[in-house]
Amino acid sequence: MQTLKQEGIKIPDDISVVGFNKDRISRLIEPNLTTTFYPGHEMGEVAMKNLINHLGGKSKGVLNNTNTIILSSELIFRASSLRDKTNKKNY
Known part of the structure; x- marks a missing residue:
């Protein structure tokens, strides 16, 4: 994000940036980073049990793709992305 800013690219007006795994730093950087949350611990537990x-x-x-396991994930909108480019409100 720092490099984008240095190049004059505006976040989120020119480009949206999305992070991964809801890291704490995503709320500390400017603009706050839109990020995903995935249940990594639960994924490990399910994999080990299987x-x-x-x-x-x-x-x-189980190991040859005949079972499907679905775990919940979430996209957390923050200021580094816009849901609707016509609406400049940050989420």
Whole structure:
């Protein structure tokens, strides 16, 4: 974001910037960074449970894409992006 600013590119007017994993710094930088939240800890738990079940013969097909596991994620809008380019309000 610093390089974009140095090059005269305005955030979010000219370009939107989105971060990953809801890092604390996303609220401290200017403009505040739009970011995603994903359940990394839960993903690890689910993966480990599936691996243990697979290795123990308790599940079939877990490692060959026959099961789908859906975990919630979230996009957190902040000032580094605009939802609607015609509405200059920051989220």
